[in-house]
Amino acid sequence: MSEPLPHAHGLPPLAGRMRSVPEDFEVIEDLGFEPDGAGEHAFVYVRKRGANTDWVARQLAAHAGVRADAVSYAGLKDRHAVTEQWFSVHLPGRADPDWSTFAAEGVTVLRTARHGRKLRRGVLAGNRFRLVLRDLDGDPAGVLERLATVAAAGVPNYFGEQRFGREGGNLARAEALFAGRLRERDRHKRGLYLSAARSFLFNELLAERVRDGSWDCALPGEVLMLDGTHSVFACAEPDATIAERLARGDVHPTGPLWGRGGSLATGRVAAAEAQLAQTHATLCAGLEAAGLEQERRALRLPVREAGGEVLAGDALRVAFRLPAGAYATAVLRELLRSEDAAA
Numbered sequence: 001m002s003e004p005l006p007h008a009h010g011l012p013p014l015a016g017r018m019r020s021v022p023e024d025f026e027v028i029e030d031l032g033f034e035p036d037g038a039g040e041h042a043f044v045y046v047r048k049r050g051a052n053t054d055w056v057a058r059q060l061a062a063h064a065g066v067r068a069d070a071v072s073y074a075g076l077k078d079r080h081a082v083t084e085q086w087f088s089v090h091l092p093g094r095a096d097p098d099w100s101t102f103a104a105e106g107v108t109v110l111r112t113a114r115h116g117r118k119l120r121r122g123v124l125a126g127n128r129f130r131l132v133l134r135d136l137d138g139d140p141a142g143v144l145e146r147l148a149t150v151a152a153a154g155v156p157n158y159f160g161e162q163r164f165g166r167e168g169g170n171l172a173r174a175e176a177l178f179a180g181r182l183r184e185r186d187r188h189k190r191g192l193y194l195s196a197a198r199s200f201l202f203n204e205l206l207a208e209r210v211r212d213g214s215w216d217c218a219l220p221g222e223v224l225m226l227d228g229t230h231s232v233f234a235c236a237e238p239d240a241t242i243a244e245r246l247a248r249g250d251v252h253p254t255g256p257l258w259g260r261g262g263s264l265a266t267g268r269v270a271a272a273e274a275q276l277a278q279t280h281a282t283l284c285a286g287l288e289a290a291g292l293e294q295e296r297r298a299l300r301l302p303v304r305e306a307g308g309e310v311l312a313g314d315a316l317r318v319a320f321r322l323p324a325g326a327y328a329t330a331v332l333r334e335l336l337r338s339e340d341a342a343a
Contacts, residue, residue: 005156005158005203005206005207005333006207006210006211007210007333007334008153008155008156008210008215008216008334009146009149009150009153009155009334011337012143012146012333012335012336012337013138013139013142013143013145013335014133014137014138014139014140014142014143014335014336015136015137015138015336015337015338016134016135016137016138016316016336016337016338017133017134017135017338018131018132018133018134018332018338019080019081020132020134020135022049022050022080022081022082023049023082023132024131024132025078025080025081025082025129025131025132025328026081026082026083026130026131027078027081027082027084027085027127027328028083028084028127028128028130029074029075029077029084029085029086029124030124030125030126030128030321031074031086031119031123031124031125032124032125032126034113035114035115036114036115037113037114037115038114038115039114039115039116039117040090040091040092040093040116041088041089041091041114041115041116041117041118041119042064042088042089042091042112042113043087043112043113043115043119044060044086044087044089044099044109044111044112045084045085045086045087045109045111045112046084046085046087046108046109046110047082047083047084047108047110048077048082048083048084048106048107048108049081049082049106049107050079050080050081050106051079051105051106051107052079053073053075053076053077053079053085054076056087056104056107057072057073057087058071059104059107060087060089061089063097063099063101063102063104064089064097066089066090066091070089070090070091071087071088071090072087072090072118072119072121073085073086073087073119073121074086074119074120074121074122074124074324075122075124075127075324075325077127078162084110086119087119088115088118088119090118096112096114099112122324122325123324124324125323125324126321126322126323126324126326127321127322127324127326127328128319129318129319129320129321129322129328129331130318130319131318131319131328131332132311132315132316133315133317133318133335133336133338134314134315136314136315136316140310141310143308143316143335143336144308144310146334146335147306147307147308147318147335148306150306150331150334150335151303151304151306151320153216154216154252154300154301154302154303155300155330155334156207156209156210156215156299156301156330157297157298157300157301157326157330158327158329158330158333159199159202159203159327160328160329160330161329162329163195163196163199163327164196164199165192170192170193170195170196171193171196171197173193173196174193174194174196174197174283174286175283177190177193177286178282178283178286178289194287194290194292197283197286197287198257198258198259198287198292200280200283201256201258201280201283201284201287202255202256202257204276204280205255205256205272205273205276206299209253209255209272209299214253215253215299215300216252216253216299216300218238218242218243218251218253219238219253219267219268219269220236220237220238220266220267220268221234221235221236221265221266221267221268221270222234222238222254222265223235223253223263223264223269223296224242224251224252224253225251225252225253225254225297225298226250226251227249227250227251227252227302228323230295230296232254232264232296233264234264234265234266236266236267249302252298252299252300252302253298253299253300254296254297254298254299255273255296255299256273256276256294256296256297257292257294258277258283258284258287258288258292258294259288259291259292259293259294259295260288260291260292260293260294261293261294262294263294297325301323301326301330301331302323303321303322303331304320304321304322305319305320305321306318306319306320307319307320318335
């Protein structure tokens with residue numbers, strides 16, 4: 001891993017500790033729709049504590065008497081947390097098992113319903129977070145002021161450290177894979193390594209945009225993404241209209257998720273991406289050779305429904321909502337110099 005990622009709003013005003021207990025890190029999934037009540041897929045809404053999403057999926061499969069690949073979910077959720085999320089179980093021509101008898105440590109079934117389609121990765125509106133920060137060193141009011149700032153301006157949309165595995169191991173394995181020092185037949189593990197490489201490259205480019213102050217601006221040759229979508233368009237010469245749309249959060253500048261294919265970027269933005277490819281030639285070439293197609297990700301992360309309150313016992317609660325694919329740690333790193341008790 002490279003040097004620490006820069007902050008957009010200055011050094012955090014407070015030091016503290018997060019995830020002292022799983023209940024300090026609550027995540028509630030928002031699919032953006034409700035199951036329609038009929039179909040081949042049983043939707044199961046669970047609350048889990050200290051449990052890995054993949055592990056819960058396997059337990060549901062075993063309870064239903066189906067293969068592991070018959071169970072799917074929209075997104076991975078933190079293990080060291082209390083989270084609520086949906087799973088879908090493919091049961092064509094079969095009745096539901098008795099979900100009330102499902103037993104897995106740390107997991108409770110809250111709701112079930114039928115739906116016509118399986119859950120697919122990334123198909124969700126976002127997640128709501130309720131977090132408690134403890135052992136504070138500094139003025140909690142400073143964090144509440146900073147939270148108002150990030151709610152108004154957003155934060156850099158960095159990938160979180162968990163994307164890279166313990167001590168950055170997934171990135172190191174990606175480098176070994178591309179250099180021919182590692183052969184990995186497990187598709188899941190290989191996917192983790194490729195994702196780590198892509199995420200690292202994105203973070204590197206975003207970090208440069210944070211350093212030069214352009215992470216939330218449109219540069220000549222920018223590729224912009226419509227808020228709440230994956231739709232992008234090229235903008236060779238940003239004008240006052242684009243600046244106004246950026247200011248109100250209607251569009252966001254983007255960076256590449258590296259892979260094959262041309263980029264819509266031109267001018268200064270294309271030059272920065274070319275420099276990234278030159279600096280990290282092995283990673284970029286490896287991702288292209290692996291067959292991944294280039295995609296775009298917003299550089300700016302909007303932070304919505306943000307609020308906070310000081311609690312008794314030297315603690316602070318903050319809450320906010322983020323879109324799918326975003327990391328709560330991208331927000332927390334702007335608020336708190338923290339020690340993660342779950343690390």
